[in-house]
Amino acid sequence: MASLTKNPPINPLPLVTKRWLISAAVVFGIYNPSGHSYYHWVTDGSGSLTLKLVVGIFLLAASVALVRMAFLSIGYRGIVAVLSLIYGSILFRVGLGWFEFVDVDIETYAILIWVSTIIGVGISWSFFQRRISGDKYVIKTP
Amino acid sequence: MHEFNWLSYLLRWVASILLVLATYNPFGFSYWDWLTHDGGYASLKVLAGVALLILHIVATVSTTRSLGIIGIGLLTAFYGAVAWLLVDHNLLDLNDPRMFALTGLLILAAVYGMGLSWSHIRNELSGQVHSIDVTNLTPI
Numbered sequence: 001m002a003s004l005t006k007n008p009p010i011n012p013l014p015l016v017t018k019r020w021l022i023s024a025a026v027v028f029g030i031y032n033p034s035g036h037s038y039y040h041w042v043t044d045g046s047g048s049l050t051l052k053l054v055v056g057i058f059l060l061a062a063s064v065a066l067v068r069m070a071f072l073s074i075g076y077r078g079i080v081a082v083l084s085l086i087y088g089s090i091l092f093r094v095g096l097g098w099f100e101f102v103d104v105d106i107e108t109y110a111i112l113i114w115v116s117t118i119i120g121v122g123i124s125w126s127f128f129q130r131r132i133s134g135d136k137y138v139i140k141t142p
Numbered sequence: 143m144h145e146f147n148w149l150s151y152l153l154r155w156v157a158s159i160l161l162v163l164a165t166y167n168p169f170g171f172s173y174w175d176w177l178t179h180d181g182g183y184a185s186l187k188v189l190a191g192v193a194l195l196i197l198h199i200v201a202t203v204s205t206t207r208s209l210g211i212i213g214i215g216l217l218t219a220f221y222g223a224v225a226w227l228l229v230d231h232n233l234l235d236l237n238d239p240r241m242f243a244l245t246g247l248l249i250l251a252a253v254y255g256m257g258l259s260w261s262h263i264r265n266e267l268s269g270q271v272h273s274i275d276v277t278n279l280t281p282i
Binding site (some may be wrong): 019048049050051053054057058061064065069070072073123125126127129130136137138139140141 | 207208212213219223224229230264268270272273275
């Protein structure tokens with residue numbers, strides 16, 4: 001059997017966790033409010049300029065690759081779907097009575113987690129699609 | 143099923159370095175020097191030249207296909223910045239023309255290595271598959 005037609009079972013939790021951690025590392029590495037991020041390191045003004053350049057180009061290349069892979073897998077509809085799930089989870093927690101809806105305060109951390117969730121789910125999605133329906137996400141090269 | 147791991151990437155990288163340096167290197171021990179400085183063996187030179195040309199075409203075409211212009215640009219910028227970092231910390235002396243040529247060749251080999259690996263890495267990471275449409279075959 002050709003390897004393209006193989007459809008082995010997937011292990012969803014480690015699959016998504018690994019990819020979510022990779023995207024979170026890039027997103028939080030570029031910026032986070034704790035003061036330890038690439039953004040703070042660059043605007044700090046001290047240290048080796050060339051090392052900053054190397055890390056900067058690496059982060060740029062990594063984010064371009066991750067965002068493109070995620071976007072090609074889920075597209076605008078997938079982003080809307082993931083955001084709807086996040087919104088739904090907030091409403092669910094309100095419904096459970098954990099907090100009032102007026103108390104919901106969107107912090108920078110929440111937005112960063114949402115962005116990394118969208119990218120992580122986007123990178124993982126084609127494995128689920130392949131397992132469920134056998135469809136592959138194929139990129140036609142020039 | 144065979145998985146693409148660090149060793150697979152390393153092998154492709156080493157093979158690219160061997161290919162690029164075998165074709166030309168600034169230390170006088172390469173196909174180019176054999177071609178220009180030594181006489182004779184014309185048939186063997188043609189054979190080796192065609193073999194190297196085929197390998198270069200395979201590497202170039204797969205790099206262009208999998209990485210694309212944007213990927214090649216980003217990767218070259220990254221390796222260039224790494225070279226600059228080494229120069230900045232006095233680990234690399236680009237005033238020596240041989241080291242300058244070697245750095246350029248190693249950057250080319252590193253781009254080849256990533257170009258040969260990126261389809262595998264992308265498949266491992268995101269499950270997406272690169273494909274070649276052989277019904278309307280374009281030159282690259």
